[in-house]
Amino acid sequence: MGSPWTPQEAGVHQICYLLAEVHKPGTDQGQILDQLEQCKAFPDFNNYLAFIFAQADSLPLEVRQSAGLLLKNNLKDQYEGTTEDFRRYIKLALLHAIGNPSKPLRHTVGTNVAVIVGVGGLPTWPELLSAIATCLESSDPHALEGALDALYKICEDTPVQLESEVPGAPDRPSSVLVPRLLRLFQSPHEDAKCLAVSILNLLAGGMPHAMAANLDTYLAGLFALAHDPSTEVRKAVCTGLVQMLQLQPDRLQPHMHDIIEYMLASTQDGDEGVALESCEFWSAFCEAAVDPQTLRPFLGRLLPVLLKNMMYDDFDEEVADVEAAEDAALSGIVPQEEKDQEVKPFIHKASAHGDSGSESDGEEINRWNLRKCSAAGLDVLSTVFGDEMLPIVIPIVRQRLQEGEWRVRESAILALGAISEGCATGLLPHLEDMVTMLLPKTGDARPLVRSITCWALGRYAHFLAQRAQQPNGGLAQLDKVLQGLLAGVLDRNKHVQEAACSALATLEEAAGSALEGRLQVMLEAMALAATRYTRKNLRILYDALSTLADAQRGNLAPHIPVFMPPLIQRWQGLDDTDRELLPLLECFTSLAQALGPAFEPFAAPVFKRCERIGLVASSNLRAMVVQCCQDASADVRQSAFALVGDLAQNCMQYVRPALPLILELARASLDPSMVTGPNMPACNNACWSLGELAIKAQPEELAVVAMPMLERLVGILAAPLGSMPRSITENSAITLGRLAWICPDPLAPHLEHFIAPWCSALRTVRDDVEKEHAFLGLAALLRLNARGGLGGFVQLCEAVVSWHIIRCDGLRHELIQLMQMYRTNLVQVNQWDRYSAMLQPAVREKLTSMCQL
CATH class of the missing domain: 1.25.10.10 (Leucine-rich Repeat Variant)
Known part of the structure; x- marks a missing residue:
C-alpha cells in the first residue's frame, strides 16, 4: 500500500482558479479549457478534483460542482489506467460527500459513483454497498437522498452489477438493498419515497431474485402510494404499474378493475406528468397477455378522455413554430435555407434501422407528450376493440369537426387518422362522408389543421385506392383527395x-x-x-x-x-x-x-x-467510418453506423481490421447517457450494426466484449415501459440474440437476470430472419443454462408462441425440444402445474398445440 495522497496548496489554488474563471463572463473560455485539458497529464489531477469537489467546503458551489463534473468526464476515460492508491482516494472522497447538504453536489456524487461502478464494477468497491445500505436507514435526509440518487444511477446504467458477488457482503447487493428500499415507501421524505419507487421500478425490469421474492410487497407498496399527495411519487407509481402490466400481468389481474379505475382518473390528472405516465397504461394493456374483456366496460369513459387529451395545449412548442412560419409566409418573407445543424444528414432508405411513430418521425421522439401518447393509445385500442369503438368515437369527432376552436378540430382529425387501421371495416361505409368532411380542412386557415388533414388522408390512402378500382364513384373521390x-x-x-x-x-x-x-x-x-x-x-x-x-x-x-x-x-x-x-x-x-x-x-x-466523388476503393473509408462513429453529432453517428452494418453484411473482410474499435464505439453509443431522444436514431443504428457484426464475427472476437455489451443491451431492455421507443427495444432484443447465438458461453450464466425483459421484447418482433437469429441465440443460452429460463418462464412461453410461422426447421424443432424438456423436468419435481397455471389460457393452449406438450 502506497503513502496516503495529500493535496498541495499550490495545486489546489491553481485548479480552483481555472475552474472559477470558466464561470466568469468575458473570459477566453477556450483558453481556460485548454489549460484544464493540459492538467490531465498530471497523474494526480483527478485526486485534486476529488478533493476540491468533496472536501473544500469553503469554496463556491459552482467551483466545486465544476470539479465534480470534470472528474466524472475524466473517470470515464482514465479510471482503468489510474493507480489503486489514487482510486482509493477518489472513492473515499466521494463517500465522504454522498450526504452533502447541497443537492447539486449530492447528485454529482451519484453521477461519479455510477461511472466508477460502470467501469470498475461493484465488487471492486465493497465499501460503497455498505455505505449505501447504512444511508438507506439513516435519519439524515441528505445522506438518505444522496445514497438513493447514487443507487438510482447505478441501476439505470448497470443494473447487472446489483447481482454481482461483493466481497464481505452477506448476500447479493439486490438482496441487501431491496428490503430497505421497500421500507422507504413509508418514508416521510418525498424525494426518498419517489427515488425508492423509481429504483425498484428499474430493478423490476430485470426481475432479480430479490425482487421476485418481494414482488407482493412491492405491489402492495405501489397500491398504498397510489394517492400520495406528491405528483412525482404518483408518476413513479404509474410507471411501476405499467411496467408490471407488461412483465407480470397475472399478478395484476386480481386488481385489474381497480387499477383501470385508477389509471382512468390519473389520465385526467391536472399534472401532465402524472397524466402522461398513466396514459401509457392503455397501450401496455393492449400489448399485454390480458383478457380485453376487462377493459371493454370502460371504453365509454376512456375514449372521450383520450380524445380530449389529444388537443394541443396553449404553450406547445410545435404550435409556436408552425404559427411563426405561417406568419412569415403571410408577410411575404421568403423562407431561408436551413442551416446545416437544422437538417439531418441524409440516410439511405435501406439504412435507417428504426421505425417512427404514426404521426411523427424520429425527430419527434424527444417531444413525446400527452397528446401523442393519447393518440397512440387510441390507435392501439382500435386494433383490439375495432369497430365497437366507432359508436363512441364518431359522434365526438363529428361534433368536434364543427367547433370554432382550431385545436378541437385538429384533435378530431388526428383521431380519425389514429383509428384508420383498427376500425377499417366499420369505417369503410362512411369513407366517402369522412373524406367529404376532411377535404375542406386542407384549406383551413390554421396550418396545423391543414397539416393533420394531409396526414389523415394519407392514412386512408390504401382504402381510397381500393375504392378507386370500383365502379361507384371512387375514382372521383380519389381525384378530390389528390387535388x-x-x-x-x-x-x-x-x-x-x-x-x-x-x-x-x-x-x-x-x-x-x-x-x-x-x-x-x-x-x-x-x-x-x-x-x-x-x-x-x-x-x-x-x-x-x-x-x-x-x-x-x-x-x-x-x-x-x-x-x-x-x-x-x-x-x-x-x-x-x-x-x-x-x-x-x-x-x-x-x-x-x-x-x-x-x-x-x-x-x-x-x-x-459519381465517378469523380465516389472513389471508395482508393479512399481511407475505414478510418473515416471509425472517426464518424465517434463524432459529436448524433446525425453523423447515425449515418456511420448504418454504413458499418451495410459493410458487415456485404464485405466483412473490410471491417475486420477495425472490429475491436468499432465494437467498442457501438457499445459506447448504447451507454444510458447516450440513449436519449436526440441520439435515438444513432443508437438504433449502432445497435443494429452490432448485431450485423456479431453474426459475421468469430466467437473469440466477441468474447472480450460480450459482457460489456450484455450490460448495455439489458439496460435498454429493462428500462421502464414507455421510456424507450419500441424500435430500440426490439433492435436490442435481436442484437442480444445474435450475440448469444455466436458467443453464448460468457452470457449463459447470467440468463436468469435478463430473460424476462428480453423475451418480453422478442414477443413483439415480427417473424423474419432477424427474429430467427434472436431465437437461435435464446436457444443456445437455454441449452447451457436451462434453469436460468425459469426466472422468466411466462415471458419465455409468450415469446415462443408469438411466432406465426417458424420457417427455420432447425429452430422449430429446437424450441419444441426445449419446451418439452421443461415440461418433463418440472413434472418430475411436481412443479409443472404451478408454472403452467402462471400462463394465460390462450398462451397455454397455443404452447400445448405448438410444442405437443
Whole structure:
C-alpha cells in the first residue's frame, strides 16, 4: 500500500482558479479549457478534483460542482489506467460527500459513483454497498437522498452489477438493498419515497431474485402510494404499474378493475406528468397477455378522455413554430435555407434501422407528450376493440369537426387518422362522408389543421385506392383527395408541405395504375415545389418523386420535360462536396430505373460526377467510418453506423481490421447517457450494426466484449415501459440474440437476470430472419443454462408462441425440444402445474398445440 495522497496548496489554488474563471463572463473560455485539458497529464489531477469537489467546503458551489463534473468526464476515460492508491482516494472522497447538504453536489456524487461502478464494477468497491445500505436507514435526509440518487444511477446504467458477488457482503447487493428500499415507501421524505419507487421500478425490469421474492410487497407498496399527495411519487407509481402490466400481468389481474379505475382518473390528472405516465397504461394493456374483456366496460369513459387529451395545449412548442412560419409566409418573407445543424444528414432508405411513430418521425421522439401518447393509445385500442369503438368515437369527432376552436378540430382529425387501421371495416361505409368532411380542412386557415388533414388522408390512402378500382364513384373521390394533397404540396407553410408530400408518397404507392391519367398535373405541382422548397422539404419531395417513379415506371417518360429541368438545375447548382447531392442522387437512381433509355441524356453527366466523388476503393473509408462513429453529432453517428452494418453484411473482410474499435464505439453509443431522444436514431443504428457484426464475427472476437455489451443491451431492455421507443427495444432484443447465438458461453450464466425483459421484447418482433437469429441465440443460452429460463418462464412461453410461422426447421424443432424438456423436468419435481397455471389460457393452449406438450 502506497503513502496516503495529500493535496498541495499550490495545486489546489491553481485548479480552483481555472475552474472559477470558466464561470466568469468575458473570459477566453477556450483558453481556460485548454489549460484544464493540459492538467490531465498530471497523474494526480483527478485526486485534486476529488478533493476540491468533496472536501473544500469553503469554496463556491459552482467551483466545486465544476470539479465534480470534470472528474466524472475524466473517470470515464482514465479510471482503468489510474493507480489503486489514487482510486482509493477518489472513492473515499466521494463517500465522504454522498450526504452533502447541497443537492447539486449530492447528485454529482451519484453521477461519479455510477461511472466508477460502470467501469470498475461493484465488487471492486465493497465499501460503497455498505455505505449505501447504512444511508438507506439513516435519519439524515441528505445522506438518505444522496445514497438513493447514487443507487438510482447505478441501476439505470448497470443494473447487472446489483447481482454481482461483493466481497464481505452477506448476500447479493439486490438482496441487501431491496428490503430497505421497500421500507422507504413509508418514508416521510418525498424525494426518498419517489427515488425508492423509481429504483425498484428499474430493478423490476430485470426481475432479480430479490425482487421476485418481494414482488407482493412491492405491489402492495405501489397500491398504498397510489394517492400520495406528491405528483412525482404518483408518476413513479404509474410507471411501476405499467411496467408490471407488461412483465407480470397475472399478478395484476386480481386488481385489474381497480387499477383501470385508477389509471382512468390519473389520465385526467391536472399534472401532465402524472397524466402522461398513466396514459401509457392503455397501450401496455393492449400489448399485454390480458383478457380485453376487462377493459371493454370502460371504453365509454376512456375514449372521450383520450380524445380530449389529444388537443394541443396553449404553450406547445410545435404550435409556436408552425404559427411563426405561417406568419412569415403571410408577410411575404421568403423562407431561408436551413442551416446545416437544422437538417439531418441524409440516410439511405435501406439504412435507417428504426421505425417512427404514426404521426411523427424520429425527430419527434424527444417531444413525446400527452397528446401523442393519447393518440397512440387510441390507435392501439382500435386494433383490439375495432369497430365497437366507432359508436363512441364518431359522434365526438363529428361534433368536434364543427367547433370554432382550431385545436378541437385538429384533435378530431388526428383521431380519425389514429383509428384508420383498427376500425377499417366499420369505417369503410362512411369513407366517402369522412373524406367529404376532411377535404375542406386542407384549406383551413390554421396550418396545423391543414397539416393533420394531409396526414389523415394519407392514412386512408390504401382504402381510397381500393375504392378507386370500383365502379361507384371512387375514382372521383380519389381525384378530390389528390387535388387536396397537391394543394398542400404547394402550401405556403413548410410544415404543411412536409405532411402533404409524405401523404402523397403514400397515395402514390397505394393507388398505382389509378394515377396514370393524373401524372401530368402531379408532376407539374412537384416541379413547381422543387423551385420553392428549402433543403429539408426537398428531401421529402425527392422521396415522393422516387416513389412515383417506382410505382409508374415507363409511364413517366412522356413527362420528362416537366420534372427534369428543375432537378437538373438543382443538380448543377450543387458543389461536389454538398451533402444535398446524396438525396438527389437517390432520386436520380429511381428515375433512371423507371425511365430506362429515356434517362440517357442525363446519364453521362450524372455518371461522371459519381465517378469523380465516389472513389471508395482508393479512399481511407475505414478510418473515416471509425472517426464518424465517434463524432459529436448524433446525425453523423447515425449515418456511420448504418454504413458499418451495410459493410458487415456485404464485405466483412473490410471491417475486420477495425472490429475491436468499432465494437467498442457501438457499445459506447448504447451507454444510458447516450440513449436519449436526440441520439435515438444513432443508437438504433449502432445497435443494429452490432448485431450485423456479431453474426459475421468469430466467437473469440466477441468474447472480450460480450459482457460489456450484455450490460448495455439489458439496460435498454429493462428500462421502464414507455421510456424507450419500441424500435430500440426490439433492435436490442435481436442484437442480444445474435450475440448469444455466436458467443453464448460468457452470457449463459447470467440468463436468469435478463430473460424476462428480453423475451418480453422478442414477443413483439415480427417473424423474419432477424427474429430467427434472436431465437437461435435464446436457444443456445437455454441449452447451457436451462434453469436460468425459469426466472422468466411466462415471458419465455409468450415469446415462443408469438411466432406465426417458424420457417427455420432447425429452430422449430429446437424450441419444441426445449419446451418439452421443461415440461418433463418440472413434472418430475411436481412443479409443472404451478408454472403452467402462471400462463394465460390462450398462451397455454397455443404452447400445448405448438410444442405437443
